[in-house]
Amino acid sequence: MTDLASSGTRRTGGTAASNGRGLTGLLLVSAPVALLGWLIIYPIFNAIARTLVAPTETGTAFSVDTYVRFFSDGYALANLWLTLWVTAVCAALLLAICLPLALYLRFAKSRVAGVVQGLALFPMFVPSVILAYALIRTIGPNGGVDLVLNALGLPKINSPYLTPWGPIIGLVWDNIPLTTLMLVAGLGAVSDNAVEAARDAGARPFALLRHIILPQIGNAMLVVLSFTVLSIFSAFTLPYVLGPASPEMMGPFMQRTFSQVMDPRMAVTQAVITFGICAIFGAFYVRSIAKNREARR
Helix, strand or coil: CHHHHHHHHHHHHHHHHHHHHHHHHHHHHHHHHHHHHHHHHHHHHHHHHHHCEEEECCEEEECCHHHHHHHHCHHHHHHHHHHHHHHHHHHHHHHHHHHHHHHHHHHCCCCHHHHHHHHHHHHHHCCHHHHHHHHHHHHCCCCHHHHHHHHCCCCCCCCCCCCCHHHHHHHHHHHHHHHHHHHHHHHCCCCHHHHHHHHHCCCCHHHHHHHHHHHHCHHHHHHHHHHHHHHHHCCCHHHHHHCCCCCCCHHHHHHHHHHCCCCHHHHHHHHHHHHHHHHHHHHHHHHHHHHHHHHHC
16 A cells, blocks of 8 residues: 555656646747747738738728739739749759768868868858949959959950849858758768768769668758748848849849838738748748657657
8 A cells, every 4th residue: 555655646746747847848938939929920910911901991991902913913923933933043053062062071081171161151151241242343244253354355254243143143152051051960860881881882972872861861951942942032132232123033022112112011912922932831841840850759
């Protein structure tokens, strides 16, 4: 009887301690969750509600007129398509550039790898405005590249400045550090023993990449693509400074609609449409995180 009583006491005490830890955990996360709801969740639903309510002579009424105007306006659709195209091209270029770079940094053992890593992370510490000015002075009309070509007696280049390729160059350069770091972190899950065993079995580099490395970093690449798309799709400074005036990417388009056209409701509608597209890629990221947690269990 004494053993049963003590066992019951331990179970009761353990349950109470568990409940206490659970309550403490909820209290610790309550402030960040409340801040998230106040600064992010509430503005999202408020913006959606503002786009669906139109002023009338007698008050307000439900209306989707701004969405109809957006999807029936050729200029707005051209801006949306340009943003999607720039985002897709940037994502493809970042993977093509950063995946080999991350593979080198992950498996290289020389001192040169440290120098390469420092150069890869350098753009992280350069503000976007400074980067845009540097690109204008380098690849813009009569910039550094043109001066060098002229000194060599070669014809000038067709400058990507104020074309869709201007923001592509800037956005790719600006996103190399974060993309590389995330890919290197994903490659940390690849075992050195598995790589060495495949090499001993005669696997060539391409077969090693295809059959050993890529299957293990699929989730990491999905996370990289999600972050890249969200970052590029919502970019403003580089598209505004380096991009064309017409068509323009969604960031400058929203700002101009709000400040110059003086149509805040349409600007909010553009923001909601942009958010809806980004939310699709955000869902891929959340799904990837959930799969990783299930795999760890």
